[in-house]
Amino acid sequence: MKVVQIPLLRDNYAYLLVCQTTNSAAVIDPSEAEPVLRRVEQEKVDLKAILNTHHHRDHTGGNEGLLAHRSLEVYGHKSDEGRIPGLTHPVEEGDNVVIGEEKGKVLFIPGHTTGHVAYLFGSNLFCGDTLFTAGCGRLFEGTPEQMHESLKKLMTLPDDTKVYCGHEYTESNLRFAMTLEPRNHKLVSRFERVQGLRSRGVSTVPSTLEEEKQTNPFLRWDSKEIQTSLKANAPGLRLDPVSVFASVRKLKDSF
Numbered sequence: 484m485k486v487v488q489i490p491l492l493r494d495n496y497a498y499l500l501v502c503q504t505t506n507s508a509a510v511i512d513p514s515e516a517e518p519v520l521r522r523v524e525q526e527k528v529d530l531k532a533i534l535n536t537h538h539h540r541d542h543t544g545g546n547e548g549l550l551a552h553r554s555l556e557v558y559g560h561k562s563d564e565g566r567i568p569g570l571t572h573p574v575e576e577g578d579n580v581v582i583g584e585e586k587g588k589v590l591f592i593p594g595h596t597t598g599h600v601a602y603l604f605g606s607n608l609f610c611g612d613t614l615f616t617a618g619c620g621r622l623f624e625g626t627p628e629q630m631h632e633s634l635k636k637l638m639t640l641p642d643d644t645k646v647y648c649g650h651e652y653t654e655s656n657l658r659f660a661m662t663l664e665p666r667n668h669k670l671v672s673r674f675e676r677v678q679g680l681r682s683r684g685v686s687t688v689p690s691t692l693e694e695e696k697q698t699n700p701f702l703r704w705d706s707k708e709i710q711t712s713l714k715a716n717a718p719g720l721r722l723d724p725v726s727v728f729a730s731v732r733k734l735k736d737s738f
Contacts, residue, residue: 484585484604486647488686489522491515494651495541496688498609499526500534502583507531509582511602511609512649514541516548532582535559536611537599538566542649560591560598574600592637594630595620601637607645608692610637615648616690617673618656619701621736627729634702634728642693653677653687659738660700663712663731670698701735704728 487499491514498511499522508528512535513519523530533555535543546568549555558580561573574580576591580602587604592613599620601610612620613630614637622630657674664670673694677687696702703709704727713720713730720730 484582484607486607487522487526488647488688489513489518490651490686491518491545492541496647496649496651496686497545498647499523499528500582500585500604500607500609501526501528502585505529505583507583509534509580510549511647512536512542512611513545513549514543516545516552519545519549520552530555532556532558532580533569534580534587534602534609535563535567535570536601536609536613536649537596538563539596539612542611543567558602560600562598563596566598590636592633594622594625594633597624597629599625599633603640603644606641606643607647607689608637608640609647611649613637614646614695614699614701615650615656616646616653616688616695617660617677617699618652618735619699619732622732627732628725630732631704631725631728638692638696638702640692642691642696644692645689646692646695647689651686651688653690654681657698659735660698662738663700663734664703664706664708666708667698667706669694673698700731701728704731 485501489497501508509532557569558572559567574589578589580587587602590601595612704724
């Protein structure tokens with residue numbers, strides 16, 4: 484499978500997934516239609532489907548424009564019927580999505596929204612706004628418990644899984660991570676590398692799940708350094724995983 488990253492809006496990414504055997508393609512989270520249509524023309528692929536991770540407009544805003552140009556299957560979580568434009572295939576945990584000869588699996592990962600899903604094609608994880616490179620999404624509709632469970636689910640995937648998220652937030656996420664875990668040498672090294680990439684306008688996505696486990700504070704609720712940093716601000720904080728995660732999320736909300 485070929486993955487083509489398409490920058491959209493200010494910092495969004497859509498992804499064109501291409502079955503190289505059949506030339507069939509799907510687009511993940513098209514916030515705009517025109518840039519996607521241009522890239523489909525450039526790649527000379529046969530666009531068959533839209534895969535939406537959740538209903539937010541910056542992930543579905545291009546649906547109607549794409550559907551005006553061609554007939555497409557539209558996938559999204561079943562609870563987002565009426566919230567995802569043009570939804571034809573409501574999905575849930577464990578369902579399969581087929582693009583040409585490529586088969587993807589649906590993972591239900593609520594927290595950012597109550598109907599958020601990811602699409603896993605082989606070692607490629609398209610996780611929208613649940614797991615970011617070095618971060619995670621805000622809890623607009625879900626609870627800390629839900630988001631923690633969703634991140635735990637993603638952490639069970641192989642370390643070499645590539646993380647394709649919905650936004651270019653890596654540098655700011657790492658800057659926040661450094662306030663909690665400045666002695667994490669892998670974090671420091673990643674921050675320096677990402678600063679170099681962004682200074683040249685280069686994308687920092689995808690990362691790998693291994694890199695996220697090593698440097699993403701929202702996955703590192705067992706880190707003693709992070710726990711100590713949190714306790715310095717909130718001495719009464721409980722150190723169970725959900726409480727640590729919720730405290731990190733709250734700090735990031737006001738960072």
